Amino acid sequence: MQYPSKYIEKAVEEISSLPGIGKKTALRLALHLLRKDEENTHALATALVDLRSKTQYCQQCHNISDAAVCSTCSSHHRDRSVICIVENPQDVMAIENTAQYRGLYHVLGGIISPIEGVGPSDIKLESLVQRVAEASDPAIKEVILALSPTMEGDTTAFYITKKLKPYGVKVSSIARGIPVGGELEYTDEITLGRSILSRTAYDTSHS
Amino acid sequence: MHLESLELLNFKNYEEINLQFSPEINCLVGSNGSGKTNMLDAIHYLSLTKSAFNPIDVQNIRHESDFMVIRGMFRKEDRQETIQCSLQQGQRKVLRRNKKDYDKMSEHIGRYPVVLIAPNDTDVIREGSETRRKFFDSILSQIDQQYLLWLLQYNHVLKQRNSLLKQFSENNTFDRDLLEPYDRHLLEFGQLLLKARRDFLQDYLPYFLSHYQNLSEGKEAVSIRYESNMDVANPEAELRNNLRRDLALQRSNIGIHKDDFVFEIDGHPLKKFGSQGQQKSFLISLKLAHFDSIRQHKGYKPILLLDDIFDKLDDHRIAKLMELVSGHAFGQLFVTDARPERTERIFQQLSDTEVRVYRIEAGEARRIMAE
Ligand SMILES: Nc1ncnc2c1ncn2[C@@H]1O[C@H](COP(=O)(O)OP(=O)(O)OP(=O)(O)O)[C@@H](O)[C@H]1O
Ligand SMILES: [Mg+2]
Ligand SMILES: [Zn+2]
Numbered sequence: 134m135q136y137p138s139k140y141i142e143k144a145v146e147e148i149s150s151l152p153g154i155g156k157k158t159a160l161r162l163a164l165h166l167l168r169k170d171e172e173n174t175h176a177l178a179t180a181l182v183d184l185r186s187k188t189q190y191c192q193q194c195h196n197i198s199d200a201a202v203c204s205t206c207s208s209h210h211r212d213r214s215v216i217c218i219v220e221n222p223q224d225v226m227a228i229e230n231t232a233q234y235r236g237l238y239h240v241l242g243g244i245i246s247p248i249e250g251v252g253p254s255d256i257k258l259e260s261l262v263q264r265v266a267e268a269s270d271p272a273i274k275e276v277i278l279a280l281s282p283t284m285e286g287d288t289t290a291f292y293i294t295k296k297l298k299p300y301g302v303k304v305s306s307i308a309r310g311i312p313v314g315g316e317l318e319y320t321d322e323i324t325l326g327r328s329i330l331s332r333t334a335y336d337t338s339h340s
Numbered sequence: 341m342h343l344e345s346l347e348l349l350n351f352k353n354y355e356e357i358n359l360q361f362s363p364e365i366n367c368l369v370g371s372n373g374s375g376k377t378n379m380l381d382a383i384h385y386l387s388l389t390k391s392a393f394n395p396i397d398v399q400n401i402r403h404e405s406d407f408m409v410i411r412g413m414f415r416k417e418d419r420q421e422t423i424q425c426s427l428q429q430g431q432r433k434v435l436r437r438n439k440k441d442y443d444k445m446s447e448h449i450g451r452y453p454v455v456l457i458a459p460n461d462t463d464v465i466r467e468g469s470e471t472r473r474k475f476f477d478s479i480l481s482q483i484d485q486q487y488l489l490w491l492l493q494y495n496h497v498l499k500q501r502n503s504l505l506k507q508f509s510e511n512n513t514f515d516r517d518l519l520e521p522y523d524r525h526l527l528e529f530g531q532l533l534l535k536a537r538r539d540f541l542q543d544y545l546p547y548f549l550s551h552y553q554n555l556s557e558g559k560e561a562v563s564i565r566y567e568s569n570m571d572v573a574n575p576e577a578e579l580r581n582n583l584r585r586d587l588a589l590q591r592s593n594i595g596i597h598k599d600d601f602v603f604e605i606d607g608h609p610l611k612k613f614g615s616q617g618q619q620k621s622f623l624i625s626l627k628l629a630h631f632d633s634i635r636q637h638k639g640y641k642p643i644l645l646l647d648d649i650f651d652k653l654d655d656h657r658i659a660k661l662m663e664l665v666s667g668h669a670f671g672q673l674f675v676t677d678a679r680p681e682r683t684e685r686i687f688q689q690l691s692d693t694e695v696r697v698y699r700i701e702a703g704e705a706r707r708i709m710a711e
Contacts, residue, residue, distance in 0.1 A: 245518070246500065247500050247501075247503035247504040247506075247507055248499055248500055248503045250503075250507075252507065252518070253515075253518065284493065284496055284497055284500065284525060285500075287521060287525070288500075288518075288521040288522065288525075291517075291520065291521040291524075292517055292518055292521065295517040295520075296517070321486060321489065322486065322532075323528075
């Protein structure tokens, strides 16, 4: 494509390197920025630079953080004896949004998948074992696996469970099964079978 | 269930075409290379979301074009449904039912079943076990959505496990804890698929045998035997005992991906000991039984696509097949033939059936009116 300015060309090239954005969309976005006030573009540029230079990964849970230790890990209001294991920072946000969980997190930053060449050493697994091994006052009582219900999630959960076994910590997994509004009849056998195996006591206090 | 009309845009040698079909018999006649098989393939696309002949989707776009559309109007009882399969070069194939895109192609499989009998079918007899697994997997997937989902999962575990075996071997490492979840999934899905295949064959075999009896004049006994190295008392131990071999070969040797459906005639392999005629009868019987099992499970008849079938069959077998046609054993039928006069001769005997004949010429079609 012929651009009227080499700066447009450069911008289009950079924007279109983002996932899911093609050259056409990139051009539209670039022209949009040119049409708007200059401050808009500066604000965007500053936000992007800050995103990169002012954030880091929390040393403990590996979530994205503004400090060496994130606000969750340094909070006095969280239950420090429970760790919830998730694949990525979006999962932390999803669980936080439920306002149902008060423990700590551990972000693996990936999931085991030999096809993609991701093995146990490519995710934050050793540091998890270390956290569980070293925590005292309070010690870790429970680890909750909140991984996606895929083959890869299952494999990773299984592997983590094995690695945590020597420390005698309770390992649980978020319940998976029939979605709210799902119909039994249309649930596949494996999901239904697992839901029966992992059934929970019927609690009448909420209904 | 039948296909009322078909619209093609840039599919293979068709630039743009729109045809109305008979709910009963449709003949596509025309010289070699005119596009008869391509038309059947378009119908195959609408049913199974892919070509029966060329698995590379983009190669089915007409040369010099960069997109294709296949659109069919189906009638299922009193409902009319539009299925559209489209592909733009460099993008994902899109399948749409009544204006709504499918999330997964697998959701569509089995809704509009077809059975195709084509010249390259002899592969299923001559070639390795993979073609036979594919043959039966395709039937099972059309009958049972769950089967297809299990199969996709199984293939995924297998791929993961093989990648892992390869990495173990390349890095000279081994981690039992890492392998174990794949073994468990392989066994879990393997058992489900094994049972589904075995149960299916029990239903299928009587149909097959009865067609074979009808088509062949011989007294020979034919059979299809299901063989699986997972069909043992303790598949888990079997998997464990083969670990060393798996590691050495860097792939999984135990599992339903090694299954075979063994075709036999009087207890001997059909490939080696079956005569040409016996093999032909065997093949047609496989396909007609395919038709029967779908009809039994769905409660309606699949569309039958017969590509150059008269070339392959002798007069005796054609006569037998026509007995089925005139007895209304089939639903909608599409037949191709490079020799129009032969098709005319065969179908003119049918009086109470709506037969439409299209003459295909270089990607164009013209309806030939019966006199
Ligand atoms: N992607 C494509 N673009 C254009 N033409 C194509 C494409 N794919 C196949 N063709 C053409 O379609 C023609 C073959 O059509 P088809 O196989 O339907 O013939 P047919 O009528 O069944 O012939 P036969 O009687 O020999 O079986 C060939 O000429 C081939 O070149
Ligand atoms: Mg042909
Ligand atoms: Zn933290």
